[in-house]
Amino acid sequence: LKMSRRNLLLLSNSTIHGSGYLEWAAQEIKDFLTSKNVKTVLFVPYALRDMDNYTETARKKFTSWGYELSSIHQASDPVVAVEGAEAIFIGGGNSFQLLKALYDNKLIQPIRKRVLQDGMPYIGSSAGSNVATVSINTTNDMPIVYPPSFSALNLLPFNINPHYIDADPNSKHMGETREERIRQYHEIPGTPPVLGLREGGLVKVEDNSAKILGKHQARIFFPGQQPVEHPLGTDVSFLLK
Template identity: 45%
Template sequence: MPARRQALLLSSSNCHGYSMLEFAKKEICNILKKNEISELVFIPYAQKDHDTYTAKIKEVMEPWGIDVTGLHTYPYVIDKIKNSKAIFIGGGNTFLLLKTLYEKELLQLIKEKVDEGSLVYLGSSAGTNVATASIHTTNDMPIIYPPSFNAIGIVPFNINPHYTDMISETHKGETRDQRIYEYLQMMHAKPVLGLKEGSMLHVDGSHLTIKGIAGAVLFRRFDKKPEYFPPDSDVSFLWEPVKEV
């Protein structure tokens, strides 16, 4: 069993030039092997076709020596999570995912088990969004309404998966940076870590490290410009409370 909080939060399952989850294979295998885990429960609630989504993840991960089962196949999901050592929450629509987690009363249970070190959390895209303080900075459309935007809270800030600062010469609409700074104007806003495609956040107890083949960008309310962090950067300072200045 892990001795302390363990999580790996991916920007996406897909990255240009790599097959599904290939860019994250080393980190995923390392975090599971370190904790002597060879099986995990996949939570496909961000998409409607649970069987097809779970089958895709099984096809990728089982050749790595990881046994994958879908949470949707168990009649008592709370009991299954209580007895699991690792979960992987995949991407899709964040609003649908969070609503389903609320309906099945899983948010607090997952947080408690991760915080006490008895559950390794893997998340990708929407699965990364719901691991944070709230889903206010998801890129997804609100196709359905969860009871609250408050999420699991494994980390005390927000993440923007699929972050990009690329703009075409013909694009005259709002940029991702503008949208994030609009959120930061709100009194309830938390710092936002923009994960570029191919990047991930490794949570190891109180240590936070940017991993993967791309970096991340940090947005804070009182910073005029976002700050870039390359892979292997230590961003553990994000545990600290936000200081109003």
């Protein structure tokens, strides 16, 4: 599938400190869905185990914005649900659990087809943004389950590190910093660029154009190069090449 048609809104995370579920991104989400004439969103709650509860949280929010929301875990056939969806929202949680469930339910190709051929709008948050990229190799999550591959939906030719966090110069903790982890990933030949999205950051992709939006600038890592900061509003379409 060629990657020339797509509508993606990829959030670093769902909730920022001191604000309600998805509130920080409310305007962006509403603008995105309204501009595509979406009335109903298909929710994918696989990243958490209590999917009924998770769906209620998401439904309350989308309903308050005037959209209907149905959950894929309550559909009789998940593939048919994707085939008939107007738009999809994949929520955060654990990336390994989420990706394994996408494989177990045979949803990788159906979602790719809808996004890349039909231009179905895709919203992802945290783990839901990780699975939109080449692979989950740059997730921060604990590998609590074993998916059949780390390769993901591959809707974009780069990876995302959500919840990106700068090193704390006063920390005495010796675990690798986030930047060191991404550098270790890039020591492996053939790895794609990584977009570090701080909490409250997002990237919006329309066809072959990508832009940094939200509340914080983003940090972009290419193998063998110094990372570069990209302010709000920057066109980062070079990531799509």
